Amino acid sequence: MTFAIADVIPALADALAPFKLSSPLPELLASHDRVTAFEIAREHTRPPLYLDARLTRLFDTRGQLVSAVLMLRDVTDERRERQAQVDFFNLVSHKLRTPLTVLTGYMDVLRGLSPERWGSEAHRILLVCRDEVGRLNDTFLRMLQFKRQADQQRPAGSEASFVGPLLQSVAEDIRERYRGREVELRVLAEPDLAPLDIHPEQLRFALDQILDNAVKFGDKNPVRVAASARGLDTAVEVVVADNGPGIPHEYRDRVFEGFVQIEDIGTGEVPGLGVGLRLAREVITANGGSVALHSVIGQGTEVSVRLPVQAR
Structure with missing residues (x-):
């Protein structure tokens, strides 16, 4: 039986x-x-x-x-690592393919121009090619940033950070970076905030990644981003809120994993490699802080960072 x-x-x-x-x-x-x-x-x-x-x-x-x-x-971790590799190669292929396709196409146009049209068309085409080379350069720079963070090559020293001036400085960099877009970026930091126990270079890097992400994925005109900093008992909280498209619930953990960008299709039109929030969180948590994310579809996303103040 x-x-x-x-x-x-x-x-x-x-x-x-x-x-x-x-x-x-x-x-x-x-x-x-x-x-x-x-x-x-x-x-x-x-x-x-x-x-x-x-x-x-x-x-x-x-x-x-x-x-x-x-x-x-x-085998959850193994599956996640394998998926991260797939996401990385898919994303990088999009980021490289788009500018390379444009460059190849315009080179063919230049090659086919008659001598009498060369002067009138060449300048415009070369400007486009320069922009596409800039996109390629941006992709490689972000890959190097990710490699450096993965290797934990962090600056030595115990120099404290003052978040108010750094936040203002990063905001100016972001405005300049996206000067071709309609961006309203406001910064409000409480006066006399306590110094933070994190190297200024690291804090600047993390804030830049978060603010850049907020502006880059903005889908409205104008893109509105508000960055604020306030003191708590033993920490300082920085909140970056935007009026972007919001992050679907199923992506809210994945955006911290790296090589994840939320696009309707993988067009490669949005610059970057989808590692900004991951790098920011790694820097923040390595310095005793925390990062939280709240998002509402169609309304925007809020990223909150808490970092301990420097011991007196």
């Missing part, structure tokens, strides 16, 4: 029912193979869960099933 696994371990079917299986559950329960390997996934939760499963059936000398052992191994 042969018993089904569900008869030997009644709870097994109920335990696996809420999960997505790489092999259908009825087939697993009905199989007579000694060992079956499959994957268990719970993708509807955040964060998702992925398990490698190995079901070993134990038979007696008459070939009857007497028990079964289910061994599980958490």
Whole structure:
């Protein structure tokens, strides 16, 4: 007489029912193979869960099933790293392909111009080519930024940071960077904020990434960004709020993973590599701080940073 696994371990079917299986559950329960390997996934939760499963059936000398052992191994981190690699190559391919396509096209136009048209057209075409080379350069610079942060090449020293002047300075850089767009960027910092226990170069870098992200993904005219800083008991809180499109719920954890940009399609039109918020959070948390994100679709996103003040 042969018993089904569900008869030997009644709870097994109920335990696996809420999960997505790489092999259908009825087939697993009905199989007579000694060992079956499959994957268990719970993708509807955040964060998702992925398990490698190995079901070993134990038979007696008459070939009857007497028990079964289910061994599980958490492979969530491995799946996340593999997906990050896929996201990276997909995103970089878009970022490189678009300017390279433009450059190639305009080179063909230049090659086909008659001598009498060269003077009138060449200047305009070269300006376009210069802009596209700038986009390529921006992509490589951001890749180097990510590499540096991944290698934890942080400046040495215990120099304190004063967030008010730094926030104003970064805001000026952002306005200049996006001078071709309609941007309203306001900064309001409480006076006499305590110095922070983070190197100024690191704080400037983190603030730049957050403010740049807020402006870059703005979908309204004007793009409105408000940056504020206030003192708490033992910390300073910086809040950057924008009127952008908002971040879908399923992306709110992923934007901190890196190589993630939220576009309707992967056009490569938005500059950058989708690593800004990840780099900012790594810098902040490495210095004892925290980063939180709140977003409403169609209304905008708010990023809150808290950093400890320097001990007196």
